[in-house]
Amino acid sequence: xxxxxxxxxxxxxxxxxxxxxxxxxxxxxxxxxxxxxxxxxxxxxxxxxxxxxxxxxxxxxxxxxxxxxxxxxxxxxxxxxxxxxxxxxxxxxxxxxxxxxxxxxxxxxxxxxxxxxxxx
Numbered sequence: 650x651x652x653x654x655x656x657x658x659x660x661x662x663x664x665x666x667x668x669x670x671x672x673x674x675x676x677x678x679x680x681x682x683x684x685x686x687x688x689x690x691x692x693x694x695x696x697x698x699x700x701x702x703x704x705x706x707x708x709x710x711x712x713x714x715x716x717x718x719x720x721x722x723x724x725x726x727x728x729x730x731x732x733x734x735x736x737x738x739x740x741x742x743x744x745x746x747x748x749x750x751x752x753x754x755x756x757x758x759x760x761x762x763x764x765x766x767x768x769x
Contacts, residue, residue, distance in 0.1 A: 651680055654713040661714035661724045668723055672754065672765045680710050703740030706733045720760060727754040 653659040666673035688697040709732045714724045732746040752769030 650707070650709040652709060652711045654711060657716070658712055658714040658727075661719060662712055662727055664722055665724050665727065668760070669756075669763045669765065672763070675754075675765065698738065702738070703736060705736055707736050707740065707742050708733055709746060723760050725756050728752075729754065 653662070662676075666676065687695045688700065690696045711730045711732070713728045714726075715728070718724055718726045728751070730748055730751040732748050734742040734746045735744040737743050750769055752767060754765055754767055756763050756765050758764035
């Protein structure tokens with residue numbers, strides 16, 4: 650799950666992903682969540698547990714961009730904070746979100762020649 654602190658951060662990350670395909674690919678790999686197939690009846694209602702058991706923890710990443718970190722219309726850095734939450738046997742969150750790591754995706758290059766890396 651991805652969450653943004655505000656619409657400015659959401660717009661900046663979208664602009665960066667459109668301008669830098671390697672950043673978009675990196676975020677897609679690092680932030681993807683698995684989907685689980687559940688058995689359904691003829692009416693499309695869930696009738697059993699997932700065919701593949703969900704993880705006992707749900708992961709969430711909060712992304713933010715600060716105005717001072719933007720060069721032209723693209724962010725130089727994207728701050729992130731990752732959280733986990735315990736889940737029941739169906740993958741439904743049951744507890745409080747706990748922060749496990751924070752850091753930043755940083756472009757050590759320029760808008761013309763990007764060089765994105767992660768710092769925690």
